[in-house]
Amino acid sequence: MADTKHAPHGGYSPDMDARTHEETYQGFVKFAEIATAVIICHVLALAVGGIKHAWVTAIFGVILSLAAGGLGAMAPSIGVRAPAAVAILLLLALVFY
Numbered sequence: 835m836a837d838t839k840h841a842p843h844g845g846y847s848p849d850m851d852a853r854t855h856e857e858t859y860q861g862f863v864k865f866a867e868i869a870t871a872v873i874i875c876h877v878l879a880l881a882v883g884g885i886k887h888a889w890v891t892a893i894f895g896v897i898l899s900l901a902a903g904g905l906g907a908m909a910p911s912i913g914v915r916a917p918a919a920v921a922i923l924l925l926l927a928l929v930f931y
Contacts, residue, residue, distance in 0.1 A: 864907075864910070864913060864914075868906045868907055868913065868917060869903070871899075871906075871914050871918050871921060872899050872900065872902075872917045874917075874921050875895060875898075875899030875917055875921045875924060876896055878895065878921055878925055878928060879892040879893075879899070880892065881928055882895065882928050886927070886928065886931040888931055891931070895924045898920050898923075899920045899924075902917045902920045
């Protein structure tokens, strides 16, 4: 990353809207975190279906992870914790099924 400590205007030109730029970047990072957690849930669901032959549980896990990801994206206070909870449930299903 570029060194912006010595750049004038904090690294932004006067034409740029620094606050909007930072908010957009934070939104992208939040989306990437939630999407990664949902993909981990899908991989765990495939493992539950493939290893334990519990495909109904796997399908339910995929649907639940998509709903949790949407909830996390709409509610910033929840964020990545909703799909992470589904991932824990799928991991428990993989271990104890």
